[in-house]
Amino acid sequence: MGLTSGKVLALAVVAAVGLFVGTVWLWPRLARRGWRNVGGRIGLLLSTQLMLFAAVGLVANQAFGFYASWADLFGQETEQGVVVDHTPTGGPLEVVDTRRVPGVAGARPHRGGQIQKIGIVGRTTHIATPAYVYLPPEYFQPQYRTRTFPAAVVLTGYPGTAKALVDKLDYPRTAARLAGDGRMQPMILVMMRPTVAPPRDTECVDIPGGPQTETFFAKDLIDAVSGHYRVGRKPGSWGIIGDSTGGYCALKLAMHHPRVYAAGAGLSAYYKAPTDPTTGDLFHGDEELRNRANLWWYLKHMPAPDTSLLVSSSKVGESNYKGTLKFIERVKATKLTRISSIILESGGHNFNTWRREIPGTLEWMSGRLSGR
Structure with a gap:
């Protein structure tokens, strides 16, 4: 049974309740002195608390999509090998699965759109990573067969799962609804983790002697997707969105590569790459690289x-609120870079907050991209 399985969660809850009941029932029998009784009481308390923490952890993981599998939880990846399509019209991208868009009426792609799970291998960086691609219904309709579409990369936080962008944050369903209401143009979404060298958090940096993550997102990803799908190739065709770590990456990539990404949206973003046990040494003493990673x-x-x-925060619940206001003023002073914001009255660093910001973010992104 998988980590996100409802059966696993149900078993954990039943076990926690069972241990609690057992503790209450057996406690009088273990109330006597003696090392066996003391050990029994300690064992019951520890077992009950551990199972309770496990149940709460499973609930939090299902709600926020931190880990997709047991292998992901314990730092072992199961999707390292990606088949590369070398056909003349293909490129370093392989479609491995297709599915309907959750919550959207219409079983056929030309009615409800389609989600494709893909594997990508960077031509220059050799980074291999999975992703999900949302194709709007118009992509499959005959009258649009010669049209190219704008595209946006959508990034999770760290560690995050790409699947959570589909099932938890509802990016495809939200995009379909907004386009159906005429509030945004049909767009292709490429949904993935910024963690392309798991379990390391590379912060979208070209690490000396390590993963060239920034180059992957600025070049290899664009080339692979553009070679396989009908995506606009001119400047202004691509945008990038992310939350938390993905938000920092989105802002940085748009700032460093404005001819690639015409717009970047950072939801609950921070503005300087951290250095901690998950990142390791990102810069290896390269001061110029360190400075460039500091927005x-x-x-x-x-x-x-x-x-x-575009940046987002909330007055209560987000630690980046003051920094975001300061960042807005700093960008406004440049006179050239455009800046917009979503500021909520309250909202924590979580999926519920980002779901409130995603519709406005997609509308904003749509207004700044062109598929031609």
Whole structure:
């Protein structure tokens, strides 16, 4: 049974309740002195608490999509091998599965769109990673057969799962609803983790002697998707969205590569790459690389990028609120980079907050991209 299985959660809850009842029932019998009785009481208390923590952890994981499998939880990845399609019209992208868009009426793609699970291998970076692609209904309709579409990369936080962008944050269903209501244009969404070298958190940095994550997102990913799908190739065709770590990556990639990403949206983003046990040594003493990864430094010392940025926070519940207001003022001072924001009255660093921000973010992104 998988980590996200409802059966696993049900068993954990039943076990926690059973241990609690057993503790209450057996406690009088273990109330006497003696090492066996003391050990029994300690064992019951520890077992009950551990099972309770396990049940709460499983509930939190299902709600927020931190880990997709037991292998993911324990740092072992099961999707390292990706088949590369070398056909003349293909490229380093392989479609491994297709499915309907959850919550959207219409079983056929030209009615409800389609989600494709893909594997990508970067031509220059050799980074291999899975992703999900949302194709809107118009992509399959005859009258649009010669049309190219704008596309947006959508990134999770760390560690995150790409599947959570589909099933938990509802990006495809939200995009379909907004397009159906005429509030945004049909767009292709490429949904994935920024963690392309798991379990390491690379913060979308080209690490000296390590994964070239920034190059992967700025070049290899664009080339692979554009070679397989009808995506606009001119500047202004691509945007990037992310939450938390993915939000930092989205802002940084749009600022560093404005001719690739015409717009970048950072939901609950931070503005400087952290250094901790999950990242390891990202810069290896390269001060220029460290500075470029610091968005504050970049705005102050580098030419203002010709791109559009969106940031989000909340007055109560987000630790980045003051920093986000400061970042907005710093960007406004450049006169060239455009900045927009979503500021909620309250909302924590979680899926519920981001679901409230995603519709406005997709509308904003749609208004800044063109598929031609």
